[in-house]
Amino acid sequence: xxxxxxxxxxxxxxxxxxxxxxxxxxxxxxxxxxxxxxxxxxxxxxxxxxxxxxxxxxxxxxxxxxxxxxxxxxxxxxxxxxxxxxxxxxxxxxxxxxxxxxxxxxxxxxxxxxxxxxxxxxxxxxxxxxxxxxxxxxxxxxxxxxxxxxxxxxxxxxxxxxxxxxxxxxxxxxxxxxxxxxxxxxxxxxxxxxxxxxxxxxxxxxxxxxxxxxxxxxxxxxxxxxxxxxxxxxxxxxxxxxxxxxxxxxxxxxxxxxxxxxxxxxxxxxxxxxxxxxxxxxxxxxxxxxxxxxxxxxxxxxxxxxxxxxxxxxxxxxxxxxxxxxxxxxxxxxxxxxxxx
Amino acid sequence: xxxxxxxxxxxxxxxxxxxxxxxxxxxxxxxxxxxxxxxxxxxxxxxxxxxxxxxxxxxxxxxxxxxxxxxxxxxxxxxxxxxxxxxxxxxxxxxxxxxxxxxxxxxxxxxxxxxxxxxxxxxxxxxxxxxxxxxxxxxxxxxxxxxxxxxxxxxxxxxxxxxxxxxxxxxxxxxxxxxxxxxxxxxxxxxxxxxxxxxxxxxxxxxxxxxxxxxxxxxxxxxxxxxxxxxxxxxxxxxxxxxxxxx
Numbered sequence: 001x002x003x004x005x006x007x008x009x010x011x012x013x014x015x016x017x018x019x020x021x022x023x024x025x026x027x028x029x030x031x032x033x034x035x036x037x038x039x040x041x042x043x044x045x046x047x048x049x050x051x052x053x054x055x056x057x058x059x060x061x062x063x064x065x066x067x068x069x070x071x072x073x074x075x076x077x078x079x080x081x082x083x084x085x086x087x088x089x090x091x092x093x094x095x096x097x098x099x100x101x102x103x104x105x106x107x108x109x110x111x112x113x114x115x116x117x118x119x120x121x122x123x124x125x126x127x128x129x130x131x132x133x134x135x136x137x138x139x140x141x142x143x144x145x146x147x148x149x150x151x152x153x154x155x156x157x158x159x160x161x162x163x164x165x166x167x168x169x170x171x172x173x174x175x176x177x178x179x180x181x182x183x184x185x186x187x188x189x190x191x192x193x194x195x196x197x198x199x200x201x202x203x204x205x206x207x208x209x210x211x212x213x214x215x216x217x218x219x220x221x222x223x224x225x226x227x228x229x230x231x232x233x234x235x236x237x238x239x240x241x242x243x244x245x246x247x248x249x250x251x252x253x254x255x256x257x258x259x260x261x262x263x264x265x266x267x268x269x270x271x272x273x274x275x276x277x278x279x280x281x282x283x284x285x286x287x288x289x290x291x292x293x294x295x296x297x298x299x300x301x302x303x304x305x306x307x308x309x310x311x312x313x314x315x316x317x318x319x320x321x322x323x324x325x326x327x328x329x330x331x332x333x334x335x336x337x338x339x340x341x
Numbered sequence: 342x343x344x345x346x347x348x349x350x351x352x353x354x355x356x357x358x359x360x361x362x363x364x365x366x367x368x369x370x371x372x373x374x375x376x377x378x379x380x381x382x383x384x385x386x387x388x389x390x391x392x393x394x395x396x397x398x399x400x401x402x403x404x405x406x407x408x409x410x411x412x413x414x415x416x417x418x419x420x421x422x423x424x425x426x427x428x429x430x431x432x433x434x435x436x437x438x439x440x441x442x443x444x445x446x447x448x449x450x451x452x453x454x455x456x457x458x459x460x461x462x463x464x465x466x467x468x469x470x471x472x473x474x475x476x477x478x479x480x481x482x483x484x485x486x487x488x489x490x491x492x493x494x495x496x497x498x499x500x501x502x503x504x505x506x507x508x509x510x511x512x513x514x515x516x517x518x519x520x521x522x523x524x525x526x527x528x529x530x531x532x533x534x535x536x537x538x539x540x541x542x543x544x545x546x547x548x549x550x551x552x553x554x555x556x557x558x559x560x561x562x563x564x565x566x567x568x569x570x571x572x573x574x575x576x577x578x579x580x581x582x583x584x585x586x587x588x
Contacts, residue, residue, distance in 0.1 A: 090463040098451045169446045174464055175423035175438075249372070335426045338419075339361065 006078045008066060012059040019055055023048055026224075029217050030306035037309040080177060087176065088184050095159070095188035110195040114151060115203065118144045125268050134270030138213050138302055141204050145297045146267035148200055149225075152193030153233055153290065154258050160185040160237025161254060164245050168341040178334045179327070182237040190230050197222060204301055216304035224312075225296050231319040232289060238326030242333045245340050265290045289318035344545065345563065349400040350435065351516055351547045352421060357430035359391040359416055359571075390416045391427070391571045398516075403548040405562035405579065407555075407586055412568040414551050418518055421549065436515030436547070439465055454489040454496070454504055461508050475511045482537075483507035484530070499526050510537050517541065517548045559583055 027034070027044075034044050058074065065072040100106040122140050136142050163181040164171065171178065201215065208214050243250045264281075265288055266273075274281045285291045292315050299307040363386045391413045398404050406414050419425045421432055422440050447464045448457050458479055462472045480489055483503045493501060502525040519542065525534055542548045542561055552558055558565060558579065565582040567575040575582050 086469045087463040087466075090460045094449055094452060094456075094460055097456070098449060101451045170464060172424065173446055174440055176464070338425055
């Protein structure tokens with residue numbers, strides 16, 4: 001098979017291009033937030049350029065490593081991605097294809113599911129709650145944002161939990177880096193999350209026509225929100241899938257835990273409901289990553305503006321932190337998988 | 342005859358030992374684990390599946406591995422192909438390894454034959470271009486014809502085996518690991534598949550071959566490793582080792 005080395009020139013160019021595009025979009029959509037934040041307009045370009053320089057320097061460093069055949073984490077990563085890209089594609093397309101293979105509406109369920117859930121919950125809870133008192137204006141859209149983000153997360157995590165045990169027949173017979181299994185599970189379930197953006201935007205648009213809620217340029221920030229959620233979920237997936245190998249109880253524990261987590265996250269209610277009654281829960285909410293992701297999404301869709309810059313930092317830190325914890329546990333335990341599955 | 346390059350080592354097995362910890366009962370739940378820990382009841386029994394196994398395979402060789410059930414043949418294959426990590430020692434590999442899988446593991450029953458060719462091929466480490474190029478060959482060898490577009494849950498077991506075999510043997514690996522020669526399907530296909538295996542193994546690639554069939558070992562291998570109770574009992578020329586094994 002091909003032993004060619006990765007073409008770092010091309011990868012470098014693409015990375016820089018992607019960075020510049022992201023930066024431009026971000027600056028354009030989040031300009032007012034940048035203006036209002038502590039770093040102000042003056043420092044912002046400096047940070048942007050320093051980051052760009054860092055990226056370029058790192059790529060040059062990788063090229064140097066490649067030339068001298070030195071080892072480096074970045075280079076290893078690029079090589080494995082290149083080597084197993086095709087396998088990952090195949091695994092993702094398999095998971096995605098068989099999910100709806102035998103249903104008549106097929107992929108339509110990805111659109112329909114969140115809408116139907118939103119409808120049911122809207123009918124029930126709009127009567128139960130004092131929406132005004134919770135400071136929620138567009139409850140239908142509020143619900144939809146929450147449901148889609150939460151379901152995306154919980155679907156992906158549940159799928160990833162079974163990634164190792166479900167592929168036991170492969171893992172015991174052929175060598176593939178094991179982290180590929182949970183990652184592909186999250187990504188294939190992540191396609192659903194991506195697809196559910198269609199009903200979200202569509203419904204918001206139609207709803208907005210009658211209720212004066214307009215989509216703004218902030219929707220270009222949705223990909224950032226999705227990346228935060230996906231990275232976070234990959235971390236959770238690593239953790240769950242490796243624990244699952246040793247204790248099958250994790251499956252049932254996770255069922256209960258994720259339900260608890262869902263109710264602890266303001267998806268159907270507003271956080272103002274808790275104020276005055278349970279202040280400690282409001283405090284605790286700051287440590288609930290899902291609360292931040294859901295709010296992030298709602299700010300983009302309902303408020304039509306970029307979240308405060310601090311939210312980016314918090315969300316990013318949660319995602320990265322979870323990824324590191326998950327990857328650490330997975331790496332520590334992966335050699336033992338084969339003895340237990 | 343085959344060309345053996347003594348100067349190029351393809352697989353270097355260096356003092357490999359593998360230890361399994363056997364608990365009295367396999368602990369399958371958190372509760373059990375905790376209660377057992379409190380009682381101080383978890384005792385592990387050590388079991389060495391392999392002890393200080395050490396041998397090299399040169400480029401172009403066909404090396405047979407023989408031994409009784411439980412001698413550690415499968416374990417050493419798993420360690421060589423990288424599925425298991427040895428407790429001690431290490432294995433240096435100098436090329437890509439393609440294992441002859443148990444046929445059909447990795448098939449997804451809801452996908453069509455065609456989709457499964459690509460899925461299974463990817464699992465075996467083939468590239469996309471390679472599979473595209475070889476697809477017709479696979480199809481032809483499997484004799485599936487138009488059924489290739491059907492979900493394989495509708496296949497007969499013979500059809501499934503034919504497809505699996507065709508995918509598994511389309512390879513051109515640098516190192517091939519064969520766990521028993523596979524002969525599947527009806528009489529005609531069995532002859533065809535056996536011939537295909539022989540071609541593959543005699544094609545100049547390095548082969549590790551595990552079998553209980555001594556006639557095949559004698560026919561195919563240049564060298565034989567005899568494993569007994571996890572250690573190398575004997576290693577050397579095919580005839581010598583096979584004669585000693587028979588006794």
